[in-house]
Amino acid sequence: MILQRRNRILRSSPAIRSMVAETILTPADFIAPLFIDEGENSAVEIQSMPGYYRRSIDLTIEEVKELWSLGIKSVLLFIKCKDEWKDNTGKEAWNKNGLMQRSIRAIKEAVPEMYVMTDVALDPYSSYGHDGIVQNGEIVNDETVEALVKMSISHAEAGADMVAPSDMMDGRIGAIREGLEQQHYTKTGIMAYSAKYASCFYGPFRDALDSAPGFGDKKTYQMDYANRIEAVKEALMDVEEGADIVMVKPGLPYLDIVREVKNAVTVPVSVYNISGEYAMIKAAAKMGWIDENKAILETLTSIKRAGGDLIATYFAKDAARLINQ
Numbered sequence: 001m002i003l004q005r006r007n008r009i010l011r012s013s014p015a016i017r018s019m020v021a022e023t024i025l026t027p028a029d030f031i032a033p034l035f036i037d038e039g040e041n042s043a044v045e046i047q048s049m050p051g052y053y054r055r056s057i058d059l060t061i062e063e064v065k066e067l068w069s070l071g072i073k074s075v076l077l078f079i080k081c082k083d084e085w086k087d088n089t090g091k092e093a094w095n096k097n098g099l100m101q102r103s104i105r106a107i108k109e110a111v112p113e114m115y116v117m118t119d120v121a122l123d124p125y126s127s128y129g130h131d132g133i134v135q136n137g138e139i140v141n142d143e144t145v146e147a148l149v150k151m152s153i154s155h156a157e158a159g160a161d162m163v164a165p166s167d168m169m170d171g172r173i174g175a176i177r178e179g180l181e182q183q184h185y186t187k188t189g190i191m192a193y194s195a196k197y198a199s200c201f202y203g204p205f206r207d208a209l210d211s212a213p214g215f216g217d218k219k220t221y222q223m224d225y226a227n228r229i230e231a232v233k234e235a236l237m238d239v240e241e242g243a244d245i246v247m248v249k250p251g252l253p254y255l256d257i258v259r260e261v262k263n264a265v266t267v268p269v270s271v272y273n274i275s276g277e278y279a280m281i282k283a284a285a286k287m288g289w290i291d292e293n294k295a296i297l298e299t300l301t302s303i304k305r306a307g308g309d310l311i312a313t314y315f316a317k318d319a320a321r322l323i324n325q
């Protein structure tokens with residue numbers, strides 16, 4: 001055969017493949033989610049997330065130091081609230097000495113360079129397990145937004161670099177930006193969960209924080225997974241309201257959305273490779289059906305290739321180690 005073009009030339013050795021690779025993962029791409037609980041010297045493995053732990057603040061700090069040493073620049077904090085502090089207002093969420101606020105201060109003191117992001121939503125603090133305040137069986141929008149503003153300001157006051165509202169209420173990004181400005185937190189950023197879908201893949205996360213909704217589902221605020229164009233609307237509105245970074249969540253089943261949003265906005269796009277995605281890889285690897293390390297790198301590279309500038313992932317530490325090898 002005489003061929004004009006032989007595409008395999010660029011695939012013929014590891015050297016040429018790495019020279020022409022379009023997508024390169026680095027540890028700075030990752031945001032490491034951390035689950036924090038009360039107590040001391042405690043690390044509890046989450047049943048549906050093997051190898052992932054809920055830690056007390058002291059052990060969380062050790063973890064943060066290790067993440068930093070691996071080249072990971074950012075953590076995203078979630079806390080488990082005690083049942084007796086949960087109510088329908090979510091007021092524990094802006095307690096100056098709450099677990100979240102103490103965690104932020106402790107991490108910023110131990111590893112000041114680590115970029116600390118915090119989850120902003122009422123579900124861990126809600127007696128109903130919903131992301132908002134409940135009235136007559138409905139999740140009310142505007143009252144919830146007021147609570148989210150107080151929560152965001154208290155995270156900023158504790159030293160958070162960026163707040164990450166994951167609740168999907170309308171108008172919360174603008175309200176949070178305004179609240180931060182009024183209190184002179186002009187350096188605190190906002191990473192908006194802009195296109196967050198009502199997904200069955202959040203199950204293991206809700207086990208980790210004991211935050212499953214007590215009634216109904218989250219479909220009146222999180223997006224319908226049938227929709228694509230709506231994600232662009234959400235992302236564009238959040239950017240207009242002041243989002244510094246927009247997020248698409250979940251990750252792997254939503255790569256079309258990632259690309260769509262990436263093409264529509266001029267801010268960085270983050271993608272949340274969520275708990276159910278983690279659990280699926282872990283389970284299949286445990287059965288011997290896939291190679292875990294290869295699955296991790298392929299998954300994260302695919303998310304970046306689709307347009308994810310940042311990836312929140314429970315594989316952050318494993319992936320950083322694999323990349324650094």
Ligand code: PBG
Pocket residue numbers: 119120121122123131166167201202203204205206218273274275276
């Ligand atoms: C809640 C929140 C959820 C996740 C992040 N923030 C769950 C939910 O909306 O019910 C899911 C993360 C994951 O599954 O890894 N505001």
